[in-house]
Amino acid sequence: MKIFNFSYPAGAVLTILVCMVLLPLPTTQGEAGTETPSAKSADPETKKIHISAERLISNTADNNAEFIGNVRAKQGETLIIADSLKIFFSGGSESGSASPAQSLKQLVATGNVEIKFDNRLAVARQAVYITAQRMLILTGPGAMVTSGDNTITGETITFYRDDGRFTVEGGSNGRVNAVILPETSGLE
Numbered sequence: 264m265k266i267f268n269f270s271y272p273a274g275a276v277l278t279i280l281v282c283m284v285l286l287p288l289p290t291t292q293g294e295a296g297t298e299t300p301s302a303k304s305a306d307p308e309t310k311k312i313h314i315s316a317e318r319l320i321s322n323t324a325d326n327n328a329e330f331i332g333n334v335r336a337k338q339g340e341t342l343i344i345a346d347s348l349k350i351f352f353s354g355g356s357e358s359g360s361a362s363p364a365q366s367l368k369q370l371v372a373t374g375n376v377e378i379k380f381d382n383r384l385a386v387a388r389q390a391v392y393i394t395a396q397r398m399l400i401l402t403g404p405g406a407m408v409t410s411g412d413n414t415i416t417g418e419t420i421t422f423y424r425d426d427g428r429f430t431v432e433g434g435s436n437g438r439v440n441a442v443i444l445p446e447t448s449g450l451e
Contacts, residue, residue: 317333351367371390376389397423404434412442415439
């Protein structure tokens, strides 16, 4: 059963779509080691966002919209699968000149979350993306990020998109686990 409850004005619906652009996108290393969007992301076809769910509930008063039930959000090579995806917006701009992307505060994917991007797979109970800090926070026992043969597991994994660094916390058992396949001999 599909239920679409759009109470946002047309511009806010565009905001929902544009906000997905801010999800972790494939990047490449530019000059001096800085990250730049890949050439693929410049292609208009890869900018299109396709979201499917069993329901969409929007709430203008609380500035949010939630996709519920078997959610699949795809943009280019980035794919989010979750039980629900809730999008939070900041209040309207006083001047009315804020772009839809500027009004996005955060995205929250909950339940059986999988995020596939680049050569990575992130798995967690919950994933929160905070746009102002460009920060992805994965939580839940067994939260994991896999890249090729390398894996890191903890209860909270925070990935900072601007500089590529991350922190991992072990949670209740206090342990972080990593499996690393070095390109050279490693510890030997």
